[in-house]
Amino acid sequence: MRSLRVPTKSSIPSNPGSTIMMKIELEGEKVRFYRLYICFAALKTGFIEGCRPIVGLDGCHIKGPHPGQLLAAVGIYENNGMYPIAYAIVEIENKSTWTWFLDLFKNDFGINNGLSWVFITDKQKSLIPVETLFPSAEYRHCVGHLYNNFKLLHKGLELKQRLWAAARATTVPWFNVEMSSLQKLDD
Structure with missing residues (x-):
């Protein structure tokens, strides 16, 4: 599998500083899509400047002709409302895809040790490697x-x-x- 970083073009309306990462595989002449990670710069800035370092993590099924999973990181803004931070479309929800997603999230926010961060997940503790990737962070269940x-x-x-x-x-x-x-x- 290859990872591609998709640059933001300045010639069209854009969101400079956004991170878009795609994981594909070449099968002969065909390109097979596996994963897509998106963290818009405006959302990243808004989260850093206006939200507490509390991140909810969850996944849900994508149904239809192109099934998969949607992984999401959501923050909490000052009125206790949900604030979207980053999301990914992946082939399946497992430890490997969550690790991929959270590694990109970690790099986007420059999280070195996780101190002062709180991560909230459902009870699928073995799927989401928060404690491994952010050993100093607080970890809670929804x-x-x-x-x-x-x-x-x-x-x-x-x-x-x-x-x-x-x-x-x-x-x-x-x-x-x-x-x-x-x-x-x-x-």
Whole structure:
């Protein structure tokens, strides 16, 4: 497989400083597409200047005549809204494609050790190599994904509210109070 860096042309309206990386393979005269990474310079600048260093990582299926996976890195801006940072279209979601995506992300943002960064993912811990690539970063699981597993065995609105209250706790004592309350409801 070859990687191509697609330069931004200044003769057309563009976004100088954007990163577009494509992974292809030549099969004789034909070119076979494997992966595409995109991080627009304007989004990169906006994230650095206006967002906290918190990055949500997730993937979803692309259906239709050209199936694959969409991998995305999303930030949180000052009003707690979602802020797109970078995305990739890959052939399959696995450790290799996540490593490729996160290596490019790491280079785009000049992350050397991950200190002061937080990465949030679903429970597919073995697929997303955050702890390997960013050993000093904080690593957390998405409460939405945890709740989807939680609600299979623990039904009811009050249990849901207690779980989210525990997730929102900003101090250890507050978290312990909420967890105690959650455990009492489950008894």
